[in-house]
Amino acid sequence: MSPAGTPAGSPAGTPAGTPAGLADLVVVGSGIVGLGAAYAAARRGLSVIVVDRADAPVGATIRNFGHLCIGAQAGEARRYADASRDLWLRLSRDAGFWLRESGTLVAARHADEVAVLEHAAAEGGIRMLETDELLRLAPLRAEGLVGGAHIETDLQTDPRAAASAIVRHLSHLGVEFRFRTAVTAVSGGRVDTTRGAITAGAVVVAVNHDIDQLLPEVAERVGVVRCALDMMRAAVTLRHPLAAPLLTGWSLVRYGRFADGPATAALRERLHAERPDLAALDLNQMYTQLPDGTLIIGDSHSTSTAPDPFQPEAAFAAFLAEAEALFDMPAPRVLERWQGVYAKAAQDFLIDRGDEGVLVLAATTGIGMTTGLGLAEENLTAAFGWAPAMEGSS
Ligand SMILES: Cc1cc2nc3c(=O)[nH]c(=O)nc-3n(C[C@H](O)[C@H](O)[C@H](O)COP(=O)(O)OP(=O)(O)OC[C@H]3O[C@@H](n4cnc5c(N)ncnc54)[C@H](O)[C@@H]3O)c2cc1C
Structure with missing residues (x-):
């Protein structure tokens, strides 16, 4: 395993000077679901590259109310929301952004x-x-x-401030962010981007509604x-x-x-x-x-x-x-x-294991801020057989 966040090398065939690399986990999308995936991997000491075509999180994650409406959820959503609550509190403390336990x-x-x-x-x-x-x-x-x-049980944050603080915090933990880089194809072990290919131990696709552009067959099967x-x-x-x-x-x-x-x-x-x-x-x-x-x-x-x-x-x-x-x-x-x-979509969550080592995640209703961190934590752990994270102050 390479040190967290350090691309360990360039895959064969990558043109000289093209940023490419290698990571234990490549995450596509820097919204709250992608950030949750990166956080889950970084807390387990894995190397992570997050790729986003924008130059910062600009999607639903910064456009919402910042309302983490945990107590209004039921079933699977409530389970993810409860897990997210702990992660939001930890991130707010460690990344230093405003969040209140207001209900x-x-x-x-x-x-x-x-x-x-x-x-x-x-x-x-x-x-x-x-x-x-x-x-x-x-x-x-x-x-x-x-x-x-x-x-x-509910929490409130400022979504714009929270997203950028989480990016900074994850960078300090060693996560590498590649912004202004679009992912054009994903398969087990390889992520093709507009700035070269990345070799990946595992891949999480967290592109929200744009799943219909990157993996249209998944979007159509689920009806996104x-x-x-x-x-x-x-x-x-x-x-x-x-x-x-x-x-x-x-x-x-x-x-x-x-x-x-x-x-x-x-x-x-x-x-x-x-x-x-x-x-x-x-x-x-x-x-x-x-x-x-x-x-x-x-x-x-x-x-x-x-x-x-x-x-x-x-x-x-x-x-x-x-x-x-x-x-x-x-x-x-x-x-x-x-x-x-x-x-x-008809179901509240899209959780799809496509190619070997590729996990597609999305909240398919308007509760991703509330559930996204827990959705990523639980499903990455299950999909990749990870042990529980070492929980210190990180
Ligand atoms: C107006 C509004 C209000 C809401 N209010 C709430 C609320 O109060 N509480 C709540 O729990 N939820 C709320 N939601 C829902 C919540 O915001 C979303 O469910 C959640 O933010 C989705 O996170 P995400 O990471 O999946 O997607 P996003 O935040 O949209 O991130 C997806 C990222 O993927 C990137 N991307 C896409 N395609 C590619 C590609 N090919 N290559 C590279 N990058 C790519 C995009 O640039 C983007 O940054 C609201 C949503 C909206 C829109």
């Missing part, structure tokens, strides 16, 4: 939302809130609120399409900070922990009947406040193989109107608008 707040504006929350709270990890307590934690308008809840989301960040004047990420009834109908059962079906039916305009946006009305006080506001969902790059203003107008109706604040001042995209 998540849910604002209920109708008895059917309270009913869904109470049903879930009976299983533990969710505390029901009276309206007064919710108002002390979230600077909302009192009118229309009927109660709420606090999901206790793209889900495009509108997002915005705004300067706001609140009477006090938002103590945690804030979900609404529109969120409850989406997350695994809440999404099944007759109470949720009734909630979905009412929301869609009352607000077909918001239902047409496939809205998840939710908010996170960053340490600088600005508010991330979102989001809409539109699914296709090739999303339209042109974002209709109607979605942003709806975001602002709904934010002003919910929060006790003057009109927000929009600072940024963007589109994010993630892979979507």
Whole structure:
């Protein structure tokens, strides 16, 4: 084995001067799933090269809410989310980025939302809130609120700061990053890139929705399409900070922990009947406040193989109107608008063993920030027969 992060040599046939190399693990994609794979390997003393065609993580990993919504997951997603929670806490401490153990707040504006929350709270990890307590934690308008809840295990980070801090930390651990380098083909033991071939002991492909370009047969077999989301960040004047990420009834109908059962079906039916305009946006009305006080506001969902790059203003107008109706604040001042995209399929995760030594991983619904680190840790360990990592301060 070569020292961690040191390309041990150039494969035969690589032109002189072309960066190529050799690593125990080559990771394609520097989003949270790829970073999770690199972290799992580096903690086991393996040499790792991460290849990304962009010059930094620029995909879904920096475009989301930074909401690690662990307690809203169920089943396999909850298992990955719980594993991710430990890894997020460790990375935040060792890589030195902002992350808070805030839990998540849910604002209920109708008895059917309270009913869904109470049903879930009976299983533990969710505390029901009276309206007064919710108002002390979230600077909302009192009118229309009927109660709420606090999901206790959840975390919040700033996705842009976290991704770049993790890249720096992994570099210090010896992981080599090759940015502005596209991977053009992957097979057992070899990764072809626009800057030469890399010989790999094992390969993890973590390219999110772009799996349909790199490995179209995998994407087609699993039915991966793209889900495009509108997002915005705004300067706001609140009477006090938002103590945690804030979900609404529109969120409850989406997350695994809440999404099944007759109470949720009734909630979905009412929301869609009352607000077909918001239902047409496939809205998840939710908010996170960053340490600088600005508010991330979102989001809409539109699914296709090739999303339209042109974002209709109607979605942003709806975001602002709904934010002003919910929060006790003057009109927000929009600072940024963007589109994010993630892979979507019938199952929540794509875990595919293709060629010998190649593992394809993706969250195929919008929970990769919450689950991606654990998804990588668990599946790399299983696929490559790794021993548990030596856990020190790394
Ligand atoms: C708007 C939005 C909001 C969201 N909110 C949340 C949230 O609050 N909580 C949550 O848990 N999840 C959320 N998600 C989902 C989450 O962000 C994603 O599931 C997760 O970030 C996906 O990580 P990834 O590493 O798979 O992909 P990405 O972060 O997209 O990274 C993939 C990388 O692969 C690279 N790549 C692609 N093809 C190639 C190639 N051929 N060669 C080299 N490099 C390549 C790309 O350049 C990119 O950097 C949200 C997503 C969006 C879009």
